[in-house]
Amino acid sequence: MEKTLLDIKNLSRFFTIGKGQILEAVNGVSFTIHKGETFGLVGESGCGKSTLGRTVVGLYPPTGGQVLFDGIDVAGNKTHAQKMELSRRMQMIFQDPYTSLNPRMKVMDIIAEGIDNHGMASSRAERTKMVIDLLHSVGLDEEHANRYPHEFSGGQRQRVGIARALAVNPDFIVADEPISALDVSIQAQVVNLMKHLQETRNLTYLFIAHDLSMVKYISDRIGVMYLGNLVELADSDELFKNPLHPYTNALLSAIPLPDPKVERTRSRIVLEGNVKSPINLPKNCHFCTRCPRKQPICEQEIPQLKEAAPGHFVACHLVK
Amino acid sequence: MSKTLLEVKNMHVSIHTDSGVIQAVRGVNFELHESETLAIVGESGSGKSITNKAIMGLLPVGGRIDEGEVILNGRDTAHFSEKEMNTIRGAEVSMIFQDPLTSLNPTMTVGNQITEMLMLHKPGMTPEQRKARALELLDMVGIPNPEERFGQYPHQFSGGMRQRVMISIALACEPQILIADEPTTALDVTIQAQILELMKKLQKKVNTSIIIITHNLGVVSSMADRVQVMYGGRFVESGVLDEVFYETKHPYTQGLMDSIPNMQLSNQKLYSIPGTPPDLISPPHGCPFAARCRYCMKVCEKIQPPEFTFSETHRASCWLYDDRAKGVF
C-alpha cells in the first residue's frame, strides 16, 4: 500500500455573497493522494476545482472538513516554524503566466523569493548558483535571470513559475490549470517538464485542468468535479475506458479529437439545458438539469460517492 | 471548383508598437471558396488573428497592410476607408470573437443589438420586420424563449448563450463569409461541443463560408474542409483536411500533431516541440521554424523555403522537399 501524503476529508468551502446567498464552491469532497502520484482533477469552469486547490494549500480556510498533509492539519493552529515548514513542503503553480509573476521583479529575484524566505542560501553566490541551476532544470538559461517577466513568452513564464515553486524543494505541488493559457506545442513542453521533474525530484502533484486529454496523459488517478462535488474518481485508464457517471461520459464525448476520420463517424452526447447557478444549490443531484438519463430520484436526493468497482468511485443514483 | 469569394494575395501586415515594428503577417496567399470551412491553425503570435483582422479592416492601433491585395467579390478592399469597410462588415463578412462578453455591448438589450445590425445594412426593413427577423435568428441559434430573451441584457446570458447571440448578430444580414476567431476557446468542453454543432448546422442552412481560427486541432478536424497552418507570420502548410492530418509534410505540423496526447493510448511518450516561437519584431531570415525544427539544415537558417506542391490542394514550405535534401535525414 502506498503511503498517503494528502488526505482530504469531507472538505467544504463556501463563500457568502450578499445576504443569505451562499456559493457552495466545494461541498463535502473527500479523497487521498498517495506519495509520488499525480492526481488529476477535472471539471468545467465554476465547478470548484481551483477553490479546492487553493484550500488544499491553505490559501483559503476551509468552511468544513480537513486537509491533512502528511498528518498535519493545513488549516490548524501552528507555530511560525511549523507554518514555514509547511510552506516549504507544499507549493503551487498558477494558471495565468501573466499575473503569476511580479512585473517589477527580475526573474532572479522571483525565483529566489523562497530561497530568501527560508534562508536556504548562505551567500549571494550560492543564491545565484541555486537560481541558475533551477533555470537550467526548467530548460531556461543563465541569460534569463536578469530579465523582467514581460520579456518572456507565456511558456517561458510558466517555467519561471515552476522554478519558483521548485526553489524550496517541495514534496507536493498543486498545479492549478498550469497549461490552459498556453499554446498546444508549449502545453506538451510544460507537461513533459512536469513529468520529468516528478521523476527526478520525487514530487507529488495535484493537477487541476479542464483539458481531459492532457490530464489523462499526466495523471495516475483522476477525479471529476461538478458544481462543488466529486462525481467520479478512478484510475485514469479506467476512467477513460469505463466512465460511469453520465457527466463524465458527456465530457469525454464532447472533446473534439484531432483525427478527422474519427470525428466524421463519431456521434457525440450534446448536453441540453444549463448549468445550475452555484448559489443556494438545492439538495439533489446537481447534474440533473442537464442529465440525459435523469430519473425522478435525481431531483430529490443527493447521490453519495460509492465504490462501483475496485478503486472506481461514482456518485450517481443510476449506478448500483 | 466552386466560386472563389475571397482571395488574399501576398499580404504583409505590420504593427507599429513602442518596442518596435512587429511584422505580424509576412506574405500570405490564400483563397476561400463558396460554402467551405477553412481552418487557420497556429499559436498565439503566429499572425492568424491579425490576418483576419486585416481582412475585416479591424487592425489594432499602429497596424497596417503594407503590401498585397484582399480581393472580396472582385474588388480589392485592402486599402478601403473606414466608411467603405462599414458597408462590408456585417453585410458581406462577419466576425465572431473569442470572448463573447467583451464583444457584446453590455448596456444594450440583445434584441436591440441584432436589430441595430439590420438597421445598418437593411434600411428597407420596417421595425416590425426587424423584430420578427431578430426573433427568428435567436430561435435559429437555439436560444430558448426568444420572445423573453429579446429584451434581456448580455449579462443575463451564460457564456455559451452569449456566443450564440454573437453568432445570431453575425449572421443577421446573411454574410457570405463568417470569420470565427477562436470561437470556443473561452468555453467549456461541453459548451464548445454545442457551439461547434450549431455552427455546422447553420452553415448548411444559410450556406455561409467559414474561416475558423483556432489552435485546437480537435476543433479543426471536426469542422474544417481545408486547413492552413500558420507559423511566424507565414503559411507553412496548407491542404485539404485529410491531407494535412494524414499526409503531414511540414515538421511544425507534425510536431503539433505529436504534442497532443491520444486519449485511446496509455503510457505513451508525448513529443514536445522545444523552444519558443520567433519574435516577429526581428523575424528570422530563413524558415521561421528552423530554430525549433527536428530536421533543421543549414539552408533553413539562411534562406526562406519556397512552397512545394504535393497535390492540387496540398502545399508546404519546407526545404526537406527540395531534391537536394534527399537522404540528408
Place this chain on the structure above:
Amino acid sequence: MNTEQSIPLDLFTPASDNSAKQEHIARQHHSAFYDGWVRLRKNKAAVVCAVIILIIAIMSAVVPSVSKYTYFDTDYSNKIAQPSRDHPFGTDLFGRDQWVRVWYGTGISLLIGLAAALINLIIGVFYGAFSAIMGGRVDAIMQRIIEVLVGIPSLIIVILFMMVLPPGVWTIIAAMSVTGWVNMARLVRAKILNLKSQEFVLAAQLLGTSTWKTIIRHLIPNTISVIVIQVMFAIPSAIFTEAFLSFIGVGLTEPKASLGVLINNGYKALRAAPFLLIYPAIAIILIMICFSIVGDGLRDAFDPRMKH
C-alpha cells in the same frame, strides 16, 4: 527559381545543434520602468511641458531673490505704472513691482500645490494601503469614514478652517489636506485590492513571504505608477483651489501674494490696468495646462495595465 538553383549544395546538410537559440529572447533587455520612460520621452508635448514647469519653478525661486525690488516694497510715487524696462510687468496699486510679485506668487502657488499634493500622498497612501491590506471589518469602517468625508462639501470645511486658524500659507495647505487625500486613498486601496488577488501575491504568500515583505516587494512597487500619476493631477488641482480661495477673499493676506491674490487684485483694476490681471492669469493657465499634459503623458507611459 534561378536563385534557388544557385544555393550551394553544402547548405543541404543538417545544421549544427540549435538548442541554444531556442529559448533566446531577441528583444532588448530593459525593465518596465525603462519602457515607460522611453514612451514618455517620445511624447513631445509632455516633455515640453515638463521643461516649462521646470523653468517656471526655477524662475520663481531665483527672480524674487536677485531682483532689486521685493514683493512688499511699496512706491506710492509710481502706482499702476505701465510695463517698462524697469518694471517688465508694471507696478500694482501700491507701486509694488509686478514682475517680482508674479514670480513670488507663482512660487507660493507651486509650494502650496506641492505641499498639499505631498500631504495628500502621504495620508492617502497610508490610509488606502492600510485599509486594503487589513481588509474585512477595518476596511469597511475606514471606507465609511471616507464616504462621510466625501459627503461634506470640501469647500465648507476649507473655509471653516481658514476662519478658525491664523491666515497663512500653512493654514491653506492644512485646510486643503483635511479632505484632499481621499481620492488618493481610494485609488491606492483599489489598486492594492486588485494586486492582492493577483497570483504573484498568492505565490509569495505560499512561499512564506511575511506580510511586511509582501507590501514592500510586491504591493508598493506595483502601485507607484498610480501614485505618481495621481500626484501629477493633485498638484494643479491644489493650485487651483488655492487660487479660488484667494479670489473669493479667504486666502492669503497682503502683502503676501499667490497667483490667486494677484488675479483678484488685477481683476479689481481690470479697466485701468489690464496687465495686472493678464500676467498672473497667463502664469496660472500655463501651470495648470503643463501639469495636466505631463500627468496625461505619465499615465500613457506608465499605464498601470499589466503589459502583455
